[in-house]
Amino acid sequence: MFSLIIPYFLFQRRAPKGYEAPKSQKRLFIAGLVLLWLATDWPLGLLGASYLASAHMLQFLLYTMAVAPLLLLGVPEWMARRIAGRLRLYRLLGRCAKPVVAGVLFNGMLIFTHSPWAVDTFRASQFGSFGMDLLWLIGGLLVWTPLASPIPEHRMTSYPGRMAFLFLALGVIPAVPGGFLTFATFPLYATYELAPRVHGLGATTDQQLAGLVMKLGGIPVVWGTIVALMYRWSETSRAEGAAARGLTAPTLSSEDLRQSNTDPDQ
Amino acid sequence: MALGEAPPNRCSGSIKSPPQRPASISFAVSSKGPYGGVAQLVERFGRIEEARGSIPLTSTPFRKILSRSLTGGPLLIALMFVFLISGCAETAAESTYSGLEVKQPQIMPDPVLIDTQGQSFSMRADTKGAVRLVYFGFTTCPDICPVHLSQLSDVLARPGMPPNIKVLFVTVDPETDTPQVMRSFLDNFSTEFIGLTGTKEMLVDVQQQFSALIATPAVDENGETTDIGHDGRVFAFAPDDLGRTQYPHPTRQTSWTRDLPILATLR
Numbered sequence: 001m002f003s004l005i006i007p008y009f010l011f012q013r014r015a016p017k018g019y020e021a022p023k024s025q026k027r028l029f030i031a032g033l034v035l036l037w038l039a040t041d042w043p044l045g046l047l048g049a050s051y052l053a054s055a056h057m058l059q060f061l062l063y064t065m066a067v068a069p070l071l072l073l074g075v076p077e078w079m080a081r082r083i084a085g086r087l088r089l090y091r092l093l094g095r096c097a098k099p100v101v102a103g104v105l106f107n108g109m110l111i112f113t114h115s116p117w118a119v120d121t122f123r124a125s126q127f128g129s130f131g132m133d134l135l136w137l138i139g140g141l142l143v144w145t146p147l148a149s150p151i152p153e154h155r156m157t158s159y160p161g162r163m164a165f166l167f168l169a170l171g172v173i174p175a176v177p178g179g180f181l182t183f184a185t186f187p188l189y190a191t192y193e194l195a196p197r198v199h200g201l202g203a204t205t206d207q208q209l210a211g212l213v214m215k216l217g218g219i220p221v222v223w224g225t226i227v228a229l230m231y232r233w234s235e236t237s238r239a240e241g242a243a244a245r246g247l248t249a250p251t252l253s254s255e256d257l258r259q260s261n262t263d264p265d266q
Numbered sequence: 267m268a269l270g271e272a273p274p275n276r277c278s279g280s281i282k283s284p285p286q287r288p289a290s291i292s293f294a295v296s297s298k299g300p301y302g303g304v305a306q307l308v309e310r311f312g313r314i315e316e317a318r319g320s321i322p323l324t325s326t327p328f329r330k331i332l333s334r335s336l337t338g339g340p341l342l343i344a345l346m347f348v349f350l351i352s353g354c355a356e357t358a359a360e361s362t363y364s365g366l367e368v369k370q371p372q373i374m375p376d377p378v379l380i381d382t383q384g385q386s387f388s389m390r391a392d393t394k395g396a397v398r399l400v401y402f403g404f405t406t407c408p409d410i411c412p413v414h415l416s417q418l419s420d421v422l423a424r425p426g427m428p429p430n431i432k433v434l435f436v437t438v439d440p441e442t443d444t445p446q447v448m449r450s451f452l453d454n455f456s457t458e459f460i461g462l463t464g465t466k467e468m469l470v471d472v473q474q475q476f477s478a479l480i481a482t483p484a485v486d487e488n489g490e491t492t493d494i495g496h497d498g499r500v501f502a503f504a505p506d507d508l509g510r511t512q513y514p515h516p517t518r519q520t521s522w523t524r525d526l527p528i529l530a531t532l533r
Contacts (some may be wrong), residue, residue, distance in 0.1 A: 142347040186520050196409050197416050200454065203519070204420060 001037060004071075008138070011079050018079045021076055029220060030076025050128045052201070053192040053210035055180070060136055061213065064106075065221040067168070070141025072148040080150035097154035099161070103169035106143035110133055114177045115213075116188045123165040123191045143169055147225075159233035163226050171222045175215050182211030301364055363528070364521030365502065365511040374398060374503040375475035379436065379462040384447040387462055389434060389472075390507060396430040397529045399513075402478050404439035405451040410515045411497050412455075418500075419455040421522040428530035430505065433459045438473070438481035438496050440466055443518040476501055504532035 008029060012021060038064035047055035084090040096102060112118055113132055122128035146156045146165060158163045164233060180188070187193035187203040197203075337433050376390035389400070399418065403411035418433055435452060437443035443451075448461035464472070469514065473480050481496035498515035501527070510532075511525065 186516075186523070190516065190518060193417075193518060194413055196412055202416070202420050 001040075002038075005033060008075075008079075011082070014082075015076070015077055017078075019078065025074055025076060027074075028070050032067050032070030035062055036137075039063055039067065046200065049123055051192065051195045051198050053203075053207050054213055055185075056123075056192070057181075057210040058211040058217070059133070060110075060113075063133065063136040064110075064140035064143065065218050068137060069144045069148050069212040072141060072144050072150060075150045077150045077152065084151065088246065093145070093149075094154055096142055097149055099146045099156060099165045099169075102142050102146050103173075106139045106169060109139035109142075110174055111177060114181075118233070119189045120191050123189075144232045153179065154198055159229055160238070163229050166222055166226055166229075170218055174218060178211045178214035180211070181214060184211075186190075193227050199260055207254070244260065286383060332353050360528045363511040363525050365513040365525055366499075366519065367511050371508040371510045372477070374400075374507045374509060375472070377468070377472045377475060379464045379468065379472065380445065382445040382452070382461040384445055389462070390503075392445070393432045393434070393460075393504050395533075396432045397428070397505060398434060399502040400434045400436065400476060400503070402436050402438050402473055402476075403497075404437055404481075404483065404494055405443050405447055406439070406497070407494070407496075414500060414517075415452070415455040415459065416497075416513060417517065417519055417522065419459075421519050421526065422456065422458075424523060426527075428522070428527055431526060434462060436462045436469065437458055437470060438469060438503055439483075439494055440464065440469060450527060473497070504530060508532070529532050 017018065039059045044055055044059055044062075048059040049056075081090075084093055096105065113122075113135055118132075122132045145154055147162055149155050156165060184207065185204075187207050189207070192206060193203040201209075307473040375388045376388055378386050378388050389398070401411075401414060403414070405411075415433070415435070421427065422431060422433075433456070435448070443461075443463055445461065445463060448463065452461050455528040463469070470480055478497040478499070478501070479495075481494050483491040484493040484495060486492050500513040500517070500528060501509055502511050502513060503509045511529075513521070
């Protein structure tokens with residue numbers, strides 16, 4: 001948390017002269033941090049790390065569907081460019097921001113971090129658990145980069161492309177492991193199966209709940225974003241159409257207008 | 267075309283005479299571009315290669331997407347395969363039981379204890395013809411006891427499980443675990459589970475008969491019991507009264523589901 005907060009506010013002091021960060025951008029970053037804290041700390045962090053598969057899945061959703069896009073939206077362009085430049089990450093980020101690359105990497109990470117082997121191995125230790133959380137955050141940042149990167153040339157330009165990417169990368173493929181969890185006859189994860197029960201929730205029921213969270217939890221974010229993109233697309237098209245009409249239509253002077261109002265036969 | 271001259275855009279096999287770059291292509295590199303000098307050099311290289319014919323001039327976004335999908339697709343499929351098989355790895359073990367096999371099967375002891383109704387209960391005689399799962403624990407146990415009982419409760423509720431399975435929970439903390447306390451504790455898991463208690467001496471004797479580790483309370487500086495160390499195994503006895511296998515903590519539901527029907531058939 002501190003490794004994100006401190007550099008962010010230190011960097012704000014080094015903003016280019018005359019640049020004033022919009023307050024909404026800072027708010028988005030802070031909202032992302034608050035959600036990151038909620039997903040990582042007690043009680044959700046503890047429950048997800050050791051007791052409930054459903055809590056584990058809720059954490060995953062928070063990291064990838066809420067924290068990552070909010071953090072990306074909260075970083076100003078100049079800051080992203082400066083960080084990418086200093087860490088020599090610009091080209092790597094550019095490559096990872098390609099929709100196919102981002103989609104494959106994110107879904108590869110998703111499947112790996114939800115495989116029984118990975119969950120039972122990583123969740124067995126604090127470092128492993130931290131590593132898994134970090135992987136989720138990086139995966140979330142990756143998958144949202146083509147849509148919400150602070151660096152404009154890393155973002156996808158076409159609206160249909162963005163919507164298709166969202167639907168495929170965040171809507172369709174995550175439903176596959178979600179389906180496995182929902183319809184598995186036995187608990188897949190030893191970590192959660194052999195943990196003391198929380199409020200009498202059985203291991204199989206908890207797993208089914210986790211599958212449902214994975215399958216359905218992302219729907220409001222994915223479809224909400226798609227609807228927002230559609231709206232923006234229609235607004236842009238309308239504005240472009242209006243601009244095009246403005247260019248082609250003959251310009252009428254105020255005198256002509258006055259004449260047309262007074263003389264209906266004209 | 268002269269003899270020995272390579273056709274354009276094809277590999278000639280001649281090292282000495284590389285194809286000439288068309289003179290019409292010029293490469294102005296400016297450091298003011300949005301990607302900087304390096305990116306422009308990369309672009310310039312790409313254009314040289316295009317002119318040489320080593321990369322196709324008709325490179326389309328679709329082709330790029332296809333080639334990346336072909337490289338990323340197998341990775342995803344491999345990961346899905348890992349996801350699937352890693353959950354089934356435990357069931358592939360080649361042995362009669364998933365639990366710990368006992369080299370020389372032991373006959374089930376038949377001590378008489380007190381059940382949760384306050385009646386005397388003979389552990390073997392009163393459960394004749396059933397699979398007996400004997401476990402030594404205590405109701406205030408924070409982890410192992412509730413996990414074992416919860417696992418058994420889930421497994422026994424599965425369709426297709428044999429009905430003749432009895433779970434016998436023998437307390438190692440008779441002072442706290444009165445018959446009423448035990449009943450309400452066991453009812454959290456199943457009303458069918460049998461709770462048994464007795465005097466301290468009787469219970470130590472029963473643990474010895476079953477070759478279980480004798481439970482020892484951990485006492486703090488003030489002489490108060492903070493925890494009880496006890497045997498974490500479930501001792502399984504088939505309807506033929508022989509104990510062939512034991513189940514330590516942790517035992518997964520897949521192991522129970524595999525073994526219990528086998529044990530139920532041993533008469």
